[in-house]
Amino acid sequence: MTLLILGGTGEARHLAEALRGTDAMVSLAGATRAPADLPLPTRIGRFGGAAGFERFLQDHAITAVLDATHPFAQGITARTARICAERQLPYLQLLRPAWTPVAGDRWTQIAREEEAAAHIPKGATVFLGTGRQTLERFANLTGRRIICRQIDPPEGPFPFAGGEFLVGRPPFSVADEVALFSRLSVDWLVVKNAGGAMSATKLTAARQLGLPVLMIARPAQGDWPVVSSVDAALAWVAGL
Template sequence: MKLLLLAGTGEAQEVAKALAEKGIPAVASLAGATRAPKPMGLPTRVGGFGGDEGFARYLEAEGITAVLDATHPYAHRISNRSAEICRDKSVDYCQILRPEWVPGPGDRWTEVQREEDVAALVPEGAVVFLATGRQTLERFGNMGHAELICRQIDPPDRPFPFVNGRFLVGRPPFSVEEERELFQRLGVDWLVVKNAGGAAAMSKLVAARQLGVRVAMIVRPPQPEALKVASVAEALAWVDGL
């Protein structure tokens, strides 16, 4: 067996460490969105595969017999493509998909389908904290009536695309106390997030709840029809059963 780990999440880091400790032949793949990613503990490739045909060629050339997809829930194009090609090539495939966040008492969430839908929710002059990453920042171009603050891991390599916004650099994880202090200092009225799930990234939602900050929650895109597990332990059990 030789396994390809599609990485980019905390779960991928945990899986990679366990695979290395078990001595399972595996290679990790990162999309390259972060400039200085944490070492995976496995042989690691960075960058795309060159589309569907490139991914299929890679599986064959490297003798990949199983793919464990531990990408972000919003990397749905990668997941759907990978699941389909693995099915066509008779390569075992499994996706680690965290349970979604659900609102609790005190939460002030409004679900939206797309980033572009947030503008209709936000009043004139509101301070909006975008915790959605720089990859989709251009989709907020219709929010000229608000102040935008976009947090990203790496220092920006270009100016903010809109005159009404700025970047804020920060590397997770962040505690609830850190997020609450930050939101208070910035005067945040609205928090925009993707429903990524997971305990580590939930601190900003707890801070928003405590401060009464409104949340625009971007719902998840469609996921592949394929085998799914919800935890690292389940994923490793799947690998052990191959």
């Protein structure tokens, strides 16, 4: 068996650590320029579309695929699930549970980034915890101060007026986030419902500060096998 793990999440790192020394490898899309080393053979970069992914599966004699990509990487997940089904390769998605609001949260659920402008008044300072890949979808937030945090230094100017980049590499503690939001005079927090404990600290900070949160809902789930924990994914691997 040669297992391919599609990574990029903390769960993928835990899988790699648990499967150290086995016939498995990890693929990272390259969203982060200098990812931390993993204890399994690792490739970095895109496959070059569906045809490139199929060639990779064949060239590396992949016999099963464990998809531990980001919950919002729906295009990669749907393509992978389809190709594995066509090739009759075992496939599983590891999808961590979504966040749910608790007492004290001031969440507004939205379906798309473009909807944020309908909720955030002009003059507000907006902290985007959504990453740079969908940044241009917020271009209609004119008249607000936009702060977008990303891991790597920007390669160019902010794509629209009124915005600025903030470079920071997680993890961030709750105290870190409270101090940051206070220093920046943040009025609104915008996040994707990625789930996970590590990145939930910004939500706890927003709760403590009484900040309103725009929560972008996850994309619709397809018809493929899914588990929600690393342990369940490892049990699936053990049964291959």
